[in-house]
Amino acid sequence: MPEKGCSSSKRLLDLILAIPAALVIAFPALVVAILVRIKLGSPVLFRQSRPGRGGALFTMLKFRTMTDARGPDGQLLPDSERLTSFGAWLRSTSLDELPELINVIRGEMSLVGPRPLLVEYLALYTPEQARRHEVRPGITGWAQINGRNTLDWESRLQLDTWYVDHQSLWLDIRILAATVGKVLKREGITQEGSVTMSRFRGSQDTM
Template identity: 65%
Template sequence: MIKRLFDFTLSAFGLLILSPVMAGVAWKISQKMGSPVLFKQVRPGRDGKPFKMVKFRTMKDAIDAHGNPLPDSERLTSFGQFLRSSSLDELPELWNVLKGDMSLVGPRPLLMEYLPLYSAEQYRRHDVRPGVTGWAQINGRNTLSWEDKFDLDVWYVENRSLWLDIKILFLTVKKVLVRDGISADGEATMSRFEGSGFGEKND
């Protein structure tokens, strides 16, 4: 209950204070990429329950001759890269936190299609609400292997506390300022999880 009150209070305050910034980002996206301004996708929440996560759009809707989306590296614009490196694309997730779908701190919500690929231990990341930021994000973010990322997620589940959340939020601000760990080596973002740590991302 304390964590939920903490999340609700800070997300409401954040939405209020950051509304001019969010309006400016939305206008810039509409100018550079058109509509929609927001990216919405169903992600697994606590206990794997689906919810619709909302972020600012960072990629063009570019497809190949067969109608398939082009790789992230070809769809991600320079402005989109700036939004990701500054984490401004994550700001609309404060609405998910306010609604109770997410927490400020927790394992990042990944893709629904990953659910059957997790081991029993890895699935424990869904014992808590997913977060806007998390223990893995301040310890390497997208430069981590999938296995290391999940180990850090489970560590957070086992050791979570309000004070740990405050520490993670503080370190997240520091990471954002230096723009550290934005992408994996050789990738525009992060490789797709295929149960063995290889493969195209959508985080």
């Protein structure tokens, strides 16, 4: 587990940066919210339970990017059919991530850390992979500036645990600076042949 001093300093950095950022992007976020409401309908926010530090569950907030279109059987259509061009644009610009600043201010997330993944993955991690939950999940992270969604699962989870072992304020600042460049270049948004990251299936994905 990270030292208490490091954790406290990291939390202070989160608040120093996240609160002013939330104020600055308030108007742009409102514009995005209105566009989401017009183009995709309600709800404007996508809410989903995700595991945070220690595996504790919290509700992650994002702007909605997909429709709720369903097939004749009542099941949601595949992501590729529900992701609109507007939703794809939100993802490519990372504007869909803006509401996560609320999670950071609440203390559920950090600006930097392993990305919060699906709850169902908790039972699939190896003990080493599960160490990603020793720290708060982040809006961006070491894996995000080193390939993001183009990485295979083994590489992605190894980068997450590397961050847990090497985290520092200087590393966080370095990651935040690199993230700006990645967002502007729109790098690593999707895996080849998929509109979203492929699902993690446990050991068979890390062999």
